[in-house]
Amino acid sequence: MKHTDKYSDIRDAVRDLCKEFPDEYHRKIDEQRGYPEAFVNALTKAGWLAALIPEEFGGSGLGLAEASVIMEEINRSGGNSGACHGQMYNMGTLLRHGSQAQKAKYLPKIATGELRLQSMGVTEPTTGTDTTKIKTTAVKKGDRYVVNGQKVWISRIQHSDLMILLARTTPLADVKKKSEGMSIFIVDLRDAIGKGLAVRPILNMVNHETNELFFENLEIPAENLIGEEGQGFKYILDGLNAERTLIAAECIGDGYWFIDRVTKYVKERVVFGRPIGQNQGVQFPIAESYIELEAANLMRWKACELFDACQPCGEQANMAKYLAAKASWEAANACLQFHGGFGFACEYDIERKFRETRLYQVAPISTNLILSRVATHVLDLSKSF
Ligand SMILES: Cc1cc2nc3c(=O)[nH]c(=O)nc-3n(C[C@H](O)[C@H](O)[C@H](O)COP(=O)(O)OP(=O)(O)OC[C@H]3O[C@@H](n4cnc5c(N)ncnc54)[C@H](O)[C@@H]3O)c2cc1C
16 A cells, blocks of 8 residues: 655655664564664664754754654554654744754754754653643742652653653642643753652553653753743643644554555465455454544644644644544554454564554543543533543
8 A cells, every 4th residue: 555645755765764674673672672772863864853953953844744754654664653753742842932042052963863852751640631730840949940749651761861841830829720830841861860850760561661750859950941931831732732743643654554464464364265355344344444544644634734834733633643543543453353363473563563553542642631622622511620
């Protein structure tokens, strides 16, 4: 199945790079619970992870649509963008809300790969999805902010130099709206780890480098505040919309990967004297997930278009992520099911991709929370919490 669209140059170039890292490479990294260092380095060297950085700062100045194609192609080739997608969506926050001085300081080095901006610290263990209740605080003392608190599930910390951190700068009790009083900061992890920031890795179902973070009087220079103090939640939403859209594209890449694999297999596998793909009981779930994937793709393009035009896109970004994560999960189930026992063999890579795509029903936002957002924000139904 080969699609042609206006991004075929990017698709072909990313595919060519991905061919150097075949299934065996990703399988081995998964078995070792390792990090695909060589793969991420190759993507960085080729400039793909600097796609969103404006040309004046050494990047290629592309939009979210192009960035999403890069992520899609990585997943479609059998890899997992989860190892490096942070740089894309964090970039949105820095580009739109960072000062000229911050951009000049960080972007050229991120573009060359000297610095990595792969982490974003939002989620906390005691508040979960209820982000405005976060308890991590940043208190201004002279020319520094002092950070105390805890974060959980913060990804790629061990493979990043910088992290975007969301913390409360005004207590919840003192703000008019609960979304006010939070701020975002650039944390230089090289200075922070061991000096107020402790990192505890979390082993998990997917081979995804993610961690618990403990802040104890971590000092951050005041100049690392992004934008205006107290407005951080608003700023981080841009990053979250970019994240959701990119993850939708990754799920679409996964979905096509599953459909390619399963359609090929069911044509070849002969049971009861005929290819299993001749049975409608086999064909229909595959066809159904293909239809859902194609529909999800339309919403992904809509979200990209709005984001790149700096228009509100929360609704479309969330719906794209919802549809794509659901479609890739359906495709994963069909692929596993129709490979029979072989689907469970690691050497087929299906069980690995199955685990990887399952994550996106929960992170970065669960399907329930998307449904709730659409019900209350779009359809104006009463809030239940
Ligand atoms: C591998 C991995 C990597 C991650 N990386 C990052 C990262 O880099 N940075 C970061 O900040 N976070 C990260 N996260 C966190 C992720 O964004 C959260 O796990 C996710 O938002 C869900 O939050 P929670 O785990 O606290 O679930 P909870 O908020 O505890 O919710 C649990 C479940 O309850 C249901 N639920 C909760 N509230 C409601 C409601 N009101 N109505 C209906 N259903 C509800 C949902 O189905 C949800 O799945 C990562 C998570 C994982 C697993």
